[in-house]
Amino acid sequence: METPTNHVFYTMLTPAEFRAQQAAAPVAYLPLGTLEWHGPHLPLGADGLQSQGFFVHLAERVGGIILPMLFLGPDLRQVVDGHEFIGMDVWGARDGKPEQLTGSAYWIGDDQFVALLERILANLKCAGFKIVVAHGHGPSTTLFSEHIPEWSQRFELKLFNCWRDQEEDGLGVQKDHAAANETSLTMALHPDLVHMEYLPQDPNEWPKAISGRDPRLYASVEVGRQIIQMQGERMEGILRATLASLANETHPGGR
Numbered sequence: 001m002e003t004p005t006n007h008v009f010y011t012m013l014t015p016a017e018f019r020a021q022q023a024a025a026p027v028a029y030l031p032l033g034t035l036e037w038h039g040p041h042l043p044l045g046a047d048g049l050q051s052q053g054f055f056v057h058l059a060e061r062v063g064g065i066i067l068p069m070l071f072l073g074p075d076l077r078q079v080v081d082g083h084e085f086i087g088m089d090v091w092g093a094r095d096g097k098p099e100q101l102t103g104s105a106y107w108i109g110d111d112q113f114v115a116l117l118e119r120i121l122a123n124l125k126c127a128g129f130k131i132v133v134a135h136g137h138g139p140s141t142t143l144f145s146e147h148i149p150e151w152s153q154r155f156e157l158k159l160f161n162c163w164r165d166q167e168e169d170g171l172g173v174q175k176d177h178a179a180a181n182e183t184s185l186t187m188a189l190h191p192d193l194v195h196m197e198y199l200p201q202d203p204n205e206w207p208k209a210i211s212g213r214d215p216r217l218y219a220s221v222e223v224g225r226q227i228i229q230m231q232g233e234r235m236e237g238i239l240r241a242t243l244a245s246l247a248n249e250t251h252p253g254g255r
Contacts, residue, residue: 025063092209179212188224
């Protein structure tokens with residue numbers, strides 16, 4: 001199913017358009033974003049921009065509706081002398097000293113995030129959705145995934161993320177932090193927002209608070225497109241099979 005891009009966003013649909021989109025494919029896509037340092041070369045909203053862009057690719061092929069991206073998410077938190085450090089402030093610390101990274105402003109506690117997701121799922125159930133795909137920021141996606149067995153039963157929804165069991169090939173959807181994988185995805189989805197020239201020119205100087213393969217050596221638009229195509233086909237198969245199963249439950253024997 002080919003869908004005009006502006007008609008896959010929840011916020012842009014009229015009620016009539018919403019009903020038509022949902023009737024064709026009752027799938028809601030939830031981008032799990034942050035406002036977080038992603039190296040000096042990527043935008044602060046990289047998490048949500050990548051998942052949203054991937055969801056556009058899926059929605060244009062499978063159908064469904066993309067929710068507004070969240071910008072709050074769980075992560076490591078450390079308080080030193082009354083100052084709060086989150087995420088890569090701590091993970092990317094040099095000499096064991098956390099550093100306030102420019103623009104990071106997204107932390108929410110696990111319990112608060114769980115409560116937020118539960119309310120979102122309850123609302124989506126009431127709005128008529130049958131399938132929810134949530135993906136993006138690593139800790140957010142992990143927490144969502146851990147609750148899939150419980151929430152699937154509780155809300156009577158089919159729930160998915162976009163990770164595979166094996167991700168060693170580096171071609172997963174958002175499987176590092178601002179390194180080759182996320183840089184390639186952002187290059188493919190938002191090339192105008194990537195500034196490779198802001199990375200250190202000295203190959204022996206590791207970019208601050210980046211985790212994964214060196215984007216200066218291994219990131220490219222081609223890799224990003226390969227990820228989107230390969231993972232898009234995989235997720236399309238999963239979602240089409242799930243939609244067919246739901247249709248069969250509603251109309252056994254195709255009647």
